[in-house]
Structures are given as structure tokens and as C-alpha cells.
Amino acid sequence: xxxxxxxxxxxxxxxxxxxxxxxxxxxxxxxPCLLATDDSYNYxxxxxxxxxxxxxxxxxxxxxxxxxxxxxxxxxxxxxxxxSHYPSDxxxxxxxNHFNMSTVPDxxxxxxxxxxxxxxxxxxxxxxxxxxKHGTCCTDVLPSMHEFFATALNRNKKLxxxxxxxxxxxxxxxxKPYTFDQLDGAMKTSFGVNRATYWCRFVKGxxxxxxxxxxxxxxxxxxxxxxxxPAEGKSCVTSKPFYLLPFSVINAEQ
Numbered sequence: 001x002x003x004x005x006x007x008x009x010x011x012x013x014x015x016x017x018x019x020x021x022x023x024x025x026x027x028x029x030x031x032p033c034l035l036a037t038d039d040s041y042n043y044x045x046x047x048x049x050x051x052x053x054x055x056x057x058x059x060x061x062x063x064x065x066x067x068x069x070x071x072x073x074x075x076x077x078x079x080x081x082x083x084s085h086y087p088s089d090x091x092x093x094x095x096x097n098h099f100n101m102s103t104v105p106d107x108x109x110x111x112x113x114x115x116x117x118x119x120x121x122x123x124x125x126x127x128x129x130x131x132x133k134h135g136t137c138c139t140d141v142l143p144s145m146h147e148f149f150a151t152a153l154n155r156n157k158k159l160x161x162x163x164x165x166x167x168x169x170x171x172x173x174x175x176k177p178y179t180f181d182q183l184d185g186a187m188k189t190s191f192g193v194n195r196a197t198y199w200c201r202f203v204k205g206x207x208x209x210x211x212x213x214x215x216x217x218x219x220x221x222x223x224x225x226x227x228x229x230p231a232e233g234k235s236c237v238t239s240k241p242f243y244l245l246p247f248s249v250i251n252a253e254q
Contacts, residue, residue, distance in 0.1 A: 039087040041079035053214035083231030087137040095132035164190035177241035200236035
């Protein structure tokens with residue numbers, strides 16, 4: 001109203017208001033769908049780690065691994081969409097509260113020796129993290145927790161990184177650098193893949209910065225056979241050499 005005179009809203013304004021309300025309704029209706037986690041994936045990253053290269057001069061304090069471990073160990077079996085995206089925590093946060101190793105008693109000894117953590121949280125916390133974050137997102141292929149862990153242990157034996165590297169002449173040595181061409185050749189010869197994914201970190205050595213390659217992913221399709229990975233290196237400078245430190249390095253630090 002203005003000056004005691006009131007005006008009726010035009011039909012156009014009324015229609016505009018109705019249209020606006022419809023848009024808001026649709027946004028509210030679709031928001032849960034838009035925010036829902038995309039749990040699709042195309043392949044698995046089967047990641048193994050070399051603790052000396054991960055722990056040496058690291059910001060976190062590594063714990064002692066079980067006696068006798070001087071080989072590559074499993075980090076995880078991760079369903080992945082591409083080189084940068086992957087589904088996670090597909091069962092929600094309650095998975096961590098209900099995680100129970102009683103379903104895999106026959107696997108515990110092998111997991112302790114081939115899937116340990118060098119972080120202070122301990123194995124159970126580490127295994128819960130791996131299953132709840134990653135294992136719950138591939139139940140179409142590995143429907144149970146037992147099958148998830150058992151499959152990773154089986155693939156670890158079938159796709160033996162220690163054997164592959166040793167066959168290519170890549171063995172732990174404080175003073176001997178290796179090239180990524182040698183590493184690619186090892187992956188090709190042993191696993192039939194042209195491209196694996198590598199993780200590296202740089203630390204200060206006696207003669208400057210050196211590159212330590214601490215993780216390797218051999219990618220697997222949904223039939224759990226090796227395939228080429230979509231990306232070569234997460235953090236490696238492949239034009240520079242890398243080192244593979246012996247376990248004596250971290251044993252001396254602990």
C-alpha cells in the first residue's frame with residue numbers, strides 16, 4: 001500500500017512466486033541425492049609398503065614390527081574410481097564401533113606378519129580403518145570382511161613384490177640408487193603391467209636430498225587380475241633415482 005492505496009499483485013508476480021517455491025522444493029528434495037557418497041569404483045589399488053623408506057627420518061615415530069619382518073607388507077586393497085578419487089566409508093561411521101576380528105580368527109597370524117602397521121595405533125585400529133574405509137565399498141566383489149582380508153593376503157602371495165624387485169636386481173642398499181625404468185621393468189616382467197603407481201618422499205642424506213620410494217600399487221580389475229594403473233606416481237620424481245633402505249636403518253633409530 002502507498003498513500004492509502006493498495007495494489008493487487010499482478011499475475012506475473014504470482015506465477016514467479018510459485019515458480020520460485022517450486023525450485024526451492026526441488027532443491028530440498030534433491031539435496032540428499034546430491035550429497036550422497038558416490039560409492040562407484042573401476043578398479044582396485046593393491047598397495048604394499050616398505051617400512052624403512054616410510055619410517056626413516058619420518059615425522060611420526062614408527063613402532064617395532066614383529067620380529068622377522070624384513071619384506072614388503074600390505075597397506076591396503078582400495079577400490080578406486082581413478083587416480084585421484086575413490087569411495088570411502090560406505091557403511092558409515094558405525095562400522096568402526098562394531099568392527100570385530102572374531103570373524104577372521106584363521107587369518108590373524110598371517111595378517112600380523114604380512115599386514116602390520118608401523119604406527120602407534122596398533123594392528124586392530126589399522127585393520128578397522130582399512131576395512132571400514134575401503135572394504136565396505138567393494139562388497140559387490142568381496143561381500144564379507146573375511147573375504148576382503150583373505151583376498152588381499154592371497155593376492156599378496158600371488159603378486160610378490162619382494163620377488164619381483166629381487167628378480168630385477170632391486171634390493172635394499174644404503175648406497176645404491178635405482179631408476180624408475182628399472183622399477184617399471186620389474187612390474188612388467190613379474191606382473192605383466194606397463195604402469196604401476198609409486199609413492200615417494202624426500203629426506204636429507206649425507207650428500208643432499210635423496211628420494212625414498214615407500215609404496216607400490218599394483219592395480220587390479222574387479223576380477224582381481226593385474227591391470228595398468230591410471231597414474232604412475234603419487235609423489236615421485238621419476239626423472240630422479242630412488243633408494244631402497246635396509247631394515248637396519250629403522251632398527252637403529254628405534
